[in-house]
């Protein structure tokens with residue numbers, strides 16, 4: 001019988017093949033708590049924090065959501081939201097996020113993308129995911145990318 005996913009510990013849930021094919025850790029061998037602390041320190045020295053960045057990401061995604069599937073210009077960024085069927089559980093078990101992907105290009109042609117779950121992980125847990133995870137966002141790079149929204 002398949003184990004109830006609610007009873008799988010967080011550390012296990014972050015691994016590949018449990019909640020998502022690729023998992024959330026990449027090849028990072030640090031405990032997730034250290035990843036969170038290290039990234040928080042990077043953000044503090046950049047003069048920002050996870051919630052502030054999550055707010056900006058949400059602002060761009062929300063503005064483009066009504067026109068999902070089409071590229072729209074939001075506050076100087078080009079934004080493309082793609083919505084998929086279904087939801088995915090947060091590995092910390094407090095949320096189920098819609099399967100939604102946001103791609104964003106800035107004026108300099110730089111591109112970053114995030115999922116709805118990724119934004120939740122950043123906002124609620126300060127977790128940007130492990131090095132090498134396909135959806136990891138580098139906090140300093142993200143902060144710089146979103147700077148125009150200050």
Ligand SMILES: [Zn+2]
Pocket residue numbers: 090091092093094095120121124125
């Ligand atoms: Zn969560």
